[in-house]
Amino acid sequence: MREFERQIREAISAARTGARQAEQSLSNPLWQAKSSMASLGGMLPGRHAQPQEPSEEDDEAAYAQTPPHSGDVAGNGGALPQVAALGNAQIQGVRAESGMRRASIERPGIASGLWENPWIAAAMPLLLLVERLRGQSGMVMAEVRPQIIRELQYFQQHLKKQGKSLEDVEHLSYLLCTYIDGIFGARAVAEAFSLSLLVEFHRDAWGGENCFEHLQAYMDSPQQNREVLEFYDLILSLGFEGKYLMVERGPVLLRDLRTHLNTLLYGQNPTQQLTLATTRPVSAPRRKRVGALTILCWGLALCIAAWGITAWYLHEQARQIRSDILAWVPPEPRKINIMETLPNPLSQILTEGWLEVRKDPRGWLLIFTSDGAFHTGSAVLSEEFVKKRNIERLGMALAPWPGDLEVIGHTDSTPFRNNSANSNLKLSEARAQVVADTLRETTSINHTHQRDISSIGRGESEPLADNATEDGRRRNRRVDILWKVGQREADRVIKDFQDSEAVDVSSLDE
Incomplete structure (x- = not known):
């Protein structure tokens, strides 16, 4: 990987100085297809280029004139060049005359935003990339995998520079790899995702089980791990199911887990209300004329006053009648002494x-x-x-x-x-x-x-x-x-x- 990083720096330097040699190399579709494979970290050595059609002789000639890099990886008698992103400039994808599709890799961490949670802020470029790619149809996994790997590496390195715990970084990287493998694993074609991200980065294949074990450990101390729990809550809300996709009554158990997690996060410290987030008060315009609402209120007040006066008058007039009713004693009903006149x-x-x-x-x-x-x-x-x-x-x-x-x-x-x-x-x-x-x-x-x-x-x-x-x-x-x-x-x-x-x-x- 150190040799791969050195070649990335050389490519960035060549792009900044406007070197024609790097531009010609990147414009060749054969060389770029090999670059996408080489970015897998040497996991696919010996991959030979596909034979070109006769109409692509110009592209092959341009590729033959390009000097080889000193860090090419040998395999099966051929050289496999490696390349990465060229600074902030995104490599524009074009099609060769044969219709082959060329992969383009952006600098990691470009798509970001302002987030108070440092874990979410570091993972947001990767999550945005995954959400954008999962909605595309006809996508070639070999073209998008290098960019996903770059974003994962950026996530780990960025958090380590901030002084975050290495164990927490590994756990959240473990979660991201499991989540991305679950999304693209079913869509994998050729050999692009034959090796999952979880196996490549963490040498493990039990992400669906271990992710929830890590989450349970963090939930035992919610106050100390609030930011990490918020990250887990974000991934779960994006549709991550893990082991609950296979177990019986999995959706019900996962819903209970999310309810418990939301209670720990927001039960004692609810989110800020939108009414409290205003920056300055807004005063209502002053009315200069009497509106219909004012007239209606005055009319209701007059009706209530008239009803009260009428009720008081009737109450006074009926006072004597109520006194007579209360003073009246009904006649005692006739009773039969059954014991004296028993048949x-x-x-x-x-x-x-x-x-x-x-x-x-x-x-x-x-x-x-x-x-x-x-x-x-x-x-x-x-x-x-x-x-x-x-x-x-x-x-x-x-x-x-x-x-x-x-x-x-x-x-x-x-x-x-x-x-x-x-x-x-x-x-x-x-x-x-x-x-x-x-x-x-x-x-x-x-x-x-x-x-x-x-x-x-x-x-x-x-x-x-x-x-x-x-x-x-x-x-x-x-x-x-x-x-x-x-x-x-x-x-x-x-x-x-x-x-x-x-x-x-x-x-x-x-």
Whole structure:
């Protein structure tokens, strides 16, 4: 490589002095094709030039007149000259009469920008070159590989001159080689990329694995390696996948890794907002005339003021009406003392032991346990309970008395295992529905007084006893029949009063 660098300096010196000899050498397409191969660092020795067509005799003569360089590399009996970039002047590519394409090499590091991150700033010329080349079709890899190698060498040397850690430089160069090999490896033609950049620069072929091991080591100390992590984040956002291209659920794992990396980079120190990046404040022009927005705001303010005054006036006018409503006490609904005037059939049923009566704020609560009345875990009445006609006899006892009925089903806290699709709540609802249907269909409970009979299930939400004991669970498995004695009359009185008050208020407004 030292001999190669010496020849590069000679070519640069020849270009600056305008030496005709170097220009004639570079203008020869045969010599330039060999130069592109020689820039691979001597990896392809002995490559013979292709035979020329008869129409290219002038070019061969010009090439024969060019003196050989002292540093030519010998191979297979022939000399292979080497050349590099000619200063800042880019070698203009032209086609020979045979249509052969000539490679041109630029000075490395030309395409750059202002970057606070020194790693990104050093790699930006190479990344821009790769992004420009990957979008080109019909590209010859043998022509672009020398320029890529020059940019990689510039990346390493530039960072070493800045005093960066040699280990970090090697790791990031390792990452760049792996990334570029992944892009151009599938497009390689002839022998241009038969030897990958990773093998040539680092003598390794496991870039997809090792790159992420290096990244994990840097992520263990995010504060000390923030600039290096930003470089890894840039390469990942350009589409680098590495080993995750082959593993199962690779895209998901890679997305999780990038999310964790972004959290380390920007979770505590978010990026600067664009509103804070302005260099000088911008003042809005001063309005000299009243605009439509000002008129609209004043109009809304006047409407709000008018609404407030009207609301206050109506509030004062209705003060006496509100006081009268709050002072009114509705008449107490008529209640029936069922214990004093208990009909004979109901008193006989209570003595049998399967029915219990309790006082409730809404009326009376008739309770009977589900054990013996229903099959276990089912909403089907048992044969013995049906044979005794308990529900029918209860309906006949309640028929002479008014009042709506609400059937409420309850269960214990034991999970329902007979069918996974059911639950204690569904079981309680089904049992309550069976009792309500039996009261409506098999008794004359609505013969004397028309009443509403509804059903609802509460599951294990309203226990009467502790579910920790067997006796408590047995008491909790029950069906309640809420007898709303006098409730309908009280509701009717309150509704009639509210309707009359609404009529009075509407007449007052008119």
